[in-house]
Amino acid sequence: MQYFDAAQTADRLDYPVLIPALRSGMAAEASVPPRQHYSLDPDGEATLLVMPAWNREFLGVKLVDVFPGNARHGLPALSSVYVLADGTTGQHLALVDGGELTRRRTVATAALGTSLLAPEDARVHLIVGTGHIGGAVYDAYRAVRPGIATTLVADPHNPAGAEALAERLTRRGADAVAVAVEDLPSAVGRADIVTTATLAREPVLRDEWITPGTHLDLIGSFRPEMHEVEPSLLGRATVFVDNDVARTEAGEIATALARRVLTEGDIAATLPELCARPAPRPRTDGEITVFKTVGTGLTDLIAAVTVFAGRDPA
Structure with missing residues (x-):
């Protein structure tokens, strides 16, 4: 399984490549269940978001951890990663930096x-x-x-x-x-x-x-x-x-x-x-x-x- 950090993710998501990929991918058949929210503490501050999707070739899920209290420790409140797998065998293929992936797919x-x-x-x-x-x-x-x-x-x-x-x-x-x-x-x-x-x-x-x-x-x-x-x-x-x-x-x-x-x-x-x-x-x-x-x-x-x-x- 390969890992792509933020810099590598940005390099591979050049907009002239990503935008046409989105257009063709959005027109294809896929399954996208609703985003799931899980409260991780009694106060409801810490949250885990789970966002799955799959098509005939690939399946994946984005995991987003939201911990607002991290500011007290000088840490980012949000951390995310994308796990990509083969849609036929389920074998994990890659871990992709979730922050840069989200940023670029949003504006694209x-x-x-x-x-x-x-x-x-x-x-x-x-x-x-x-x-x-x-x-x-x-x-x-x-x-x-x-x-x-x-x-x-x-x-x-x-x-x-x-x-x-x-x-x-x-x-x-x-x-x-x-x-x-x-x-x-x-x-x-x-x-x-x-x-x-x-x-x-x-x-x-x-x-x-x-x-x-x-x-x-x-x-x-x-x-x-x-x-x-x-x-x-x-x-x-x-x-x-x-x-x-x-x-x-x-x-x-x-x-x-x-x-x-x-x-x-x-x-x-x-x-x-x-x-x-x-x-x-x-x-x-x-x-x-x-x-x-x-x-x-x-x-x-x-x-x-x-x-x-x-x-x-x-």
Whole structure:
């Protein structure tokens, strides 16, 4: 069995490789049981998350340990690993760093949504959120929309983070001009594509800011109490999700459904349904599209297989 650390995992998950792999893998037959949560202490703080998935060739499971109390000991609160096995024999093939795998498959999934839904002539991209996930967005989107000329970077909770990310992109010679912005309503109005990657519990984007023709990728929220946009926006947008779990786990979707701003039938398609189409779905004039991703065990499996398939020869 081989082990791939964070650096090796990142090296094998180059976005021009990973995004097409996700598209083909999402369209194929697979089994993805619900994510399992196990409380490990009486207070319910320490948690084990188990995320399995399998197809005809491979099976795998991501194990995530969440120990919030680790901060008191100077240790990360979250640790994860992916175990990949042969789907025919069950023999273990690889252990893959779960943190880097999750980071890259998350932004690659959002970029895949953009490749299938966003305007092909998009020129201005706004990234909202500059943390562990937000910092990886630029490279993934560059792989699917190379015509983007301007990347706006905003972080309402950490303006210094926006300055730092824009500076890093500029310093390394990014193809798109990177600019940190503080006037978020104005930046949203300029953008053809908006990507949010925050842990906000209150919306960072207002419905009234979103102009006709905009495409939004919402990456951050993965719990019902988390919201990156006002639920009312979903009532005037065409909404897509990475998988049906988003209906209950994503705050924006769950709240919009509860308030009847959105109905179950209003969700236009899941990502596997989009990937199964021979060509990207055409946009209508002035249409606002929203792609909401909460993560799925299938994308973890595809990413882990991609890492293993690109392994160094023994």
